[in-house]
Amino acid sequence: MTDIKTTIANEVHGLKKTFRHEPHSLSKIRASLESDKSTTSNFIELLEKHHDYMKESIVILTDNLASLTEKQTNLDRFLHLLNMHGKAEEETLYEVLISNKSKESRLEGFCGKEEHDHVFLISKELQSLNYKAHWTDEIEAKAKVIASLCANHIKEEEGVMYHVAKKNISDQEMQKLSELYLSKCAVYINEMLDAPRKFESSVVYH
Numbered sequence: 037m038t039d040i041k042t043t044i045a046n047e048v049h050g051l052k053k054t055f056r057h058e059p060h061s062l063s064k065i066r067a068s069l070e071s072d073k074s075t076t077s078n079f080i081e082l083l084e085k086h087h088d089y090m091k092e093s094i095v096i097l098t099d100n101l102a103s104l105t106e107k108q109t110n111l112d113r114f115l116h117l118l119n120m121h122g123k124a125e126e127e128t129l130y131e132v133l134i135s136n137k138s139k140e141s142r143l144e145g146f147c148g149k150e151e152h153d154h155v156f157l158i159s160k161e162l163q164s165l166n167y168k169a170h171w172t173d174e175i176e177a178k179a180k181v182i183a184s185l186c187a188n189h190i191k192e193e194e195g196v197m198y199h200v201a202k203k204n205i206s207d208q209e210m211q212k213l214s215e216l217y218l219s220k221c222a223v224y225i226n227e228m229l230d231a232p233r234k235f236e237s238s239v240v241y242h
Contacts, residue, residue, distance in 0.1 A: 059092035062116055066225045069218055079214035080198045083129070086121045086221075087190045090114060097183035104171050111167055111179045115159050116228050118186065122152050124220035128213045132205060133197075141204045144197045151189050158182040 060068075076082050093114035096102045102110075126149060133145030158178055167175045205213070 059096075059110065059113060060089055062113060062225065062229060065089055065117070066222070066229060069222050069225070073215070073218055077211060077214060079129075079210045079217065080202065082214055082217065083121075083125065083198070084194060086117070087194065090117050090121065090186065090190070093117070094183045094187050097179045098187070107176065107179060108167065108171055111162065111175075114179075114183065115162065116225070118155065118159060118182075119228065120221050120224040122156065123224055124217050126152060127220055128217045129201060132209065132213065133201060136204050138200075138204045140200055144200050148189075148193065148197060151185070155182055155185055155189070158185075 072082060072085075076085070093110040096106050096110040097114060130145045130149055130152075133141045134149070136142055136145070158181065162175060162178050162182070165172070165175050165178075167179075201210075
């Protein structure tokens, strides 16, 4: 357990040095999906680009010096991106890995899915706590945990899974996955941004 905590802490520390700046807005990210259809054909580079968007919020959610307003705003942003990227990735890359003839690929796909299930569960718990309307120690703790878990998950994907994918998935299939992933991302982010807001984002600390 200590080794895992140390690994996650080191990963978060590295992210803070690189990504502590004003995050891209969800509206800009949505707009970029359209331009990426014609400019970004490399599937893995596209996934890593979306990881970078998530890292912008991870560094704030794990920063003890960040303001409550920053954390609340970035938790909302982060959960939107987690939903968009996570679901689209599962329905493209993970499905292909799990059905691949290579055991190495199948294990990576199943492991990734298990980790996604874990963070999606925490996401649902945060939503049930009504984090948009108020902020508590419990919400802050869950936000830090989900951000830290995702930081480590991203490191594992970029360091292992994506290399396995490149080795076992053809260039032609990668191209198709890139196009499908972008279309699914567009669907998910449009659903989120166009849906009526239930709560206003203003911090009330309890």
